[in-house]
Amino acid sequence: MNPANRTSRLRLIVLQALVFSLFATLGVRLWYVQVAHGSSYRAQAASQSVREVVQQPTRGLIVDDMGRPLVSNRTSWVVSIDKTTLGNLSDADQGTLLARVAKVTGQKVSAVKKTLSTWNGSAYQPVPIAEDVKQQVALQILEQPEDYPGVVADQQTVRSYPQPYGVNAAGILGYLSPITSQEYDQAKKDKDHSLNATSEVGRAGVEKEYDRWLRGMPGSTSVTVDSLGRELGDSSAVAAQPGDTLVTSIDAKVQAAAEQDLHQAITTARATYDPVTHKNYVADSGAMVVMEAKTGRVVAMASEPTYDPEEWVGGISQKQLDALYSKQADNPLLSRATQGQFAPGSTWKPFMTTGAITAGLPTDQHFTCGPGLQIGNRYFKNYESESYGSITFAEALNVSCDTFFYQVGLHFWNKYGSDPANANAKDPLATAAKSFGFGKPTGIDIPGEASGRVGDRQWKASYFKAMKGYYCTMDEKGTATTPFLKLFAHEFCLQGNYFRQGDAANFTIGQGDTMVTPLQLARAYSALANGGTLYQPTIGKAIVAPDGTVLKKIQPKVVRHVAVSKKAIDYVNTALLGTMVPHSGFNGTLAWKFGGFPLGEIHLRGKTGSAEVEGKQSTSWVATYDKNYVVIMVVTQAGTGSGTSGPAVRKVWESLYGVQGDETGTQTVDTAKAAIPGVTPPKALPTFAQDGSILPPAKQRKGTRK
Known part of the structure; x- marks a missing residue:
């Protein structure tokens, strides 16, 4: 046999062996994926096609000793933007839409963009960019969906202050603000499921002190999406649990x-x-x-x-x-x-x-x-x-x-x-x-x-120890801003602990x-x-x-x-x-x-x-x-x-x-x-009726509810 032909045949055998090896490897891998671990991968694939959208709970009430609401809740029109839909638009269309939304909600385009960019909630949950908007603004968005693709206007629950008898009580009640990323990370570490990336938490007063009772437990809606992130429908929902009511001693x-x-x-x-x-x-x-x-x-x-x-x-x-x-x-x-x-x-x-x-x-x-x-x-x-x-x-x-x-x-x-x-x-x-x-x-x-x-004398000694360097430097350099401070610094430096x-x-x-x-x-x-x-x-x-x-x-x-x-x-x-x-x-x-x-x-x-x-x-x-x-x-x-x-x-x-x-x-x-029936504060709690209303304590109910 010609040596050249012999070399060509050898190369063909090697190539056939390589091709066979590749097909054998693919076959083994296919068996591994579909048979040996098929159920595991099917579960992972299913989970990747479902995303959870958080439903915030209604925060608990804060009432006075007679059951009068000091803090309650009301519905508010909120305008949100679906980032997935926004991402499918061209750059020009995105700019037009954001400008239109900013104008109708009374904001700057830069503010809307910042809100969207700093959103730390679910990618499949519309991002709130304007809250407490007027109803006519919400209706305009709802009635003209072709002008506002991916823009949602719906009603959400926010804090309300009924102010019975005109009370302010800000120093007692406090206020809410969005959870920080550090707080959310800590909540995840603590496995605290009552908090999520879009929660609002108490920042002062009893809103902060009793936050864990007032906040309730969030619900969720499982949304099915395709490989491109497009929503296919709702899979299941877990209802949110409203927060508890705080009864206070305030009248x-x-x-x-x-x-x-x-x-x-x-x-x-x-x-x-x-x-x-x-x-x-x-x-x-x-x-x-x-x-x-x-x-x-x-x-x-x-x-x-x-x-x-x-x-x-x-x-x-x-x-x-x-x-x-x-x-x-x-x-x-x-x-x-x-x-x-x-x-x-x-x-x-x-x-x-x-x-x-x-x-x-x-x-x-x-x-x-x-x-x-x-x-x-x-x-x-x-x-x-x-x-x-x-x-x-x-x-x-x-x-x-x-x-x-x-x-x-x-x-x-x-x-x-x-x-x-x-x-x-x-x-x-x-x-x-x-x-x-x-x-x-x-x-x-x-x-x-x-x-x-x-x-x-104990406080004076400890204060002298802490502040001696500061006042002695002031005395030495003559940096006191008033005659009183000049004299004080000099005397303090000498015997401020006496x-x-x-x-x-x-x-x-x-x-x-x-x-x-x-x-x-x-x-x-x-x-x-x-x-x-x-x-x-x-x-x-x-x-x-x-x-x-x-x-x-x-x-x-x-x-x-x-x-x-x-x-x-x-x-x-x-x-x-x-x-x-x-x-x-x-x-x-x-x-x-x-x-x-x-x-x-x-x-x-x-x-x-x-x-x-x-x-x-x-x-x-x-x-x-x-x-x-x-x-x-x-x-x-x-x-x-x-x-x-x-x-x-x-x-x-x-x-x-x-x-x-x-x-x-x-x-x-x-x-x-008297402001309080019976002159002294009630020992009993307000009465919580089955219809959800809150009445004064039973013994003091007559003629006190206003």
Whole structure:
């Protein structure tokens, strides 16, 4: 055989062997895929052809103690764009469609594009690009589908604020905003199926605290799609489960009264001349707290400035957000009741009295109430009251005599802490303050609460350690911006850790470094009112399922019994009755604002305060209580406590007990006209009817539903 032919035949045999091997390999692979693992691959192929579209649940209601809705839900027209359909259009058609949608929804094209590009939900779920649009806009899109391919207009559920009696309650309720990618990643890690990429979550107030109850459980619709992602039809659906209802201890009528009276006090102060600064009061912020003395439950809590929770519905614009954070707005997102920290002024004195009596000073102890007191190289003046000579604790509380309490502070400083550098010296006054809960958050069921501070020798030592470098550098380089700051930096750098006699004097009148929140002060006064039990304040009262089943009752929580004697508490409670009335030779500081009030039936106790703030006008405080309630009010840069806050506090008490008649005459009590039926908050929960309506508690239903 020719060698050339032999070579060609060999090559043909090799080629045939290769072809046979390839077919053999393909055959084996086909058997492997179709027979050995056919069922597995068929399941994977089926799953790839089905995509899930999330159905958001209806968020739970938030109601007051009578069942009145504070936060509910409403339907809103939402315009969305199907990204799959959009992607099948030409670039020119995409541009035309986006421009048309932007125009009809009142947006910029760039804003629509940004929304589409940042969407982190399902690729098979239309992307919401405009919420709360007018119905005529939605109808235009629905009636002209040829002009809006892939654009969907439908109704979705959003938050609503019914505002019973005109309440705002933003600082209590909070608001919602879309879940962040970090939060969603954490939810997936925690296997929390109640959250998804398109969820909205609570950001403040009880919306945040009780978010896991309110949010419900999302549903889903399984959508069958082809290999190109085109929708073929619905495969199956799992219904969303609505969120639970939060019943609060807030009473809408009392809340409305607190908000309105606080606002009126601020408005009046701004129109009132300040003889000290020779201009009208600035009255830039304020707060009021109404607390149930026997449980620590919050009945009302108002704050100014505030904001409209509706602004957050459907997403807040940058313009709106900038307005909320502007200097002119004075940070309305900050709840002054729980996050505002202020020098308590003379409202601090009752707690100093309990500490002093518990530590050994007799109830009939006398000190001189003079115009001022020289301590070291500084003259400490008697800020509010006149000179009354030798007086007792009770009289000093009634007239708010500073010089009396200066001497109380000096007594214990000389007895236990005459070494100003000794941060651990015994201090019964600071101990009493801390026992009443000052210096730490109260633990209320609202996030972001401030801690305040007890400005005693221990705090001063720790603050010196933390800030020594900052102030010593300022002193060395001379970078202080004001003469006061220059002097402060110099003295702080030298002996900023010293707790001197002047510090002890200032401490007893609620000045110096001590700061409290209105909520902390309300809780402390409730401990006086109930005989010494300190509660953790609460707003949530119960969690109720959509079918009316009570899932959880939120009971009052006792923190401790305050570490002062019963004798001291009883003495202060008796003494503070005198603040409300005239006496022989002097008047209680609130007497001129409570003339004609039925004190014989409503046994009010009270204390005023006017706290001095460097470079600003005085902070006005009034603290009042009886056996049932505590009412606290503060207005910054508003002058004296009784002058500015007294009238507003009185009006709240009138609302609580149904007090009738002109303030210039003798008023009477008509409990049938009280804001809360039966005068005290209901122990029972609202009634959840089978038809979904919520009624007042059964015993208080008659004539109360409005």
